[in-house]
Amino acid sequence: METNKNPYGHRLHEAMLQRFPALQGKTIQNILDQRRQLFVKHRLKPEVIQTMRKQVALELEWTVVVAADATTEQRDDTSGNAAQLVNPSDQSAHETLQECLERYAGLDQLSRPRIPRLRTNRDTKNILKSMNNRRLEDKIATLRREIGIFTETLEPRKPSKRVKKHADNVQKKYGDSGNHTVDTVDLLKQKLRVYVNRLRRYKQSWHRRVDNNLFNRSPGAFYRNLAPSTTDDKGQYPEPESIREFWRGIWQVLFNHKVSAEWIKCEQKKTERIKLMLPQVIVVEDLNEVLAKAKNWKAPGPDGIQNFWYKKFTAVRSKLADILSLILDNPQSAPSFLTKGMTYLLPKTDYPIKDPSKYRPITCLPTIYKILNGIIANKLYQHMDDNNFLSEEQKGCRRHAQGCKEQLAIDNVVTRNAIAYCIY
Structure with a gap:
């Protein structure tokens, strides 16, 4: 059974056949190819494309939002007003954003306009590569490939014409054709070492930033990542009943504490003068x-x-x-x-x-x-x-008190005095 895998192509094909009956013999793929060629080869001027889009928007009662270099068409399903043009020169980006927020805030996601599909071409790939910071990886891969080509030419057996042609091109790329192949290989290896070290520094810097952000957000997660657990899912786990029995023996055992301890009486005397806390x-x-x-x-x-x-x-x-x-x-x-x-x-x-x-x-x-x-x-x-x-000597559980640092400083002083006076 045939499925509708390209709804846009079907709608475009039907619209073209209704307006131009002479195109009855054209398939959906022919229409899409012709449309692609119009945009890729820039057969139409941007002004002409903009005028066509405005006319279609008026016919379909769409809202056309003009961005810096592109036009985004969004279906106006909530109101039947005429097309509204928003020009960045007349209205600031903040106002446009505020208008979109007021319009689509709280609206169901299925009722919102669809995000246009990102066309996969050379420009898109270059943008994604730059976003992923793959320039150094590409340079390293190219250098390794070129070193492999030269290494193959240095083997005792005669290289093929294809390999020899690639080696000549690389030779011209990095110097005169009269340079020796071994010198070119050394040059490529030095470049490779530089790029590898630079990439290693970048990765170390990136990991430091990630660790710092993780430590600021969750110190516990940071320390857990320092020693990742090697827990094996195939291990043997305790039975639920044995777990209940173990903890039942701890929490259900009653203990009679000494309520008349001397330190309790001392604390009660200290707190007699303190007034009770109000509701x-x-x-x-x-x-x-x-x-x-x-x-x-x-x-x-x-x-x-x-x-x-x-x-x-x-x-x-x-x-x-x-x-x-x-x-x-x-x-x-x-x-x-x-x-x-x-x-x-x-x-x-x-x-x-x-x-x-x-x-x-x-x-x-x-x-x-x-x-x-x-x-x-x-x-x-x-x-x-x-x-x-709270007593002056108490540092634990006290706010704005660096108890751990003070204890370490005291221990350091005591240790130095013990070493200085040979007290063991």
């Missing part, structure tokens, strides 16, 4: 502060909503702040999905084994739960900071 109300500013630091595409929970959507949908923040305030006042009103997560088991070894103790669990909770926890943490920290609750 808090979550406002939009609290949401904005937490969302500003949240990463867009962190792994979500079972709801599948990333932080990106909470950032972009600013209209829901006021209502969301009210809901979180109600949950904060009455935790029993929180929906059950808020504390449900998806737990993933990551192997501690390079290959999966059946021992469930060799896996570490990571639970991904809903992002809205993380946002609520971030707001609570900010309010608690502000209360503790205002009342000088």
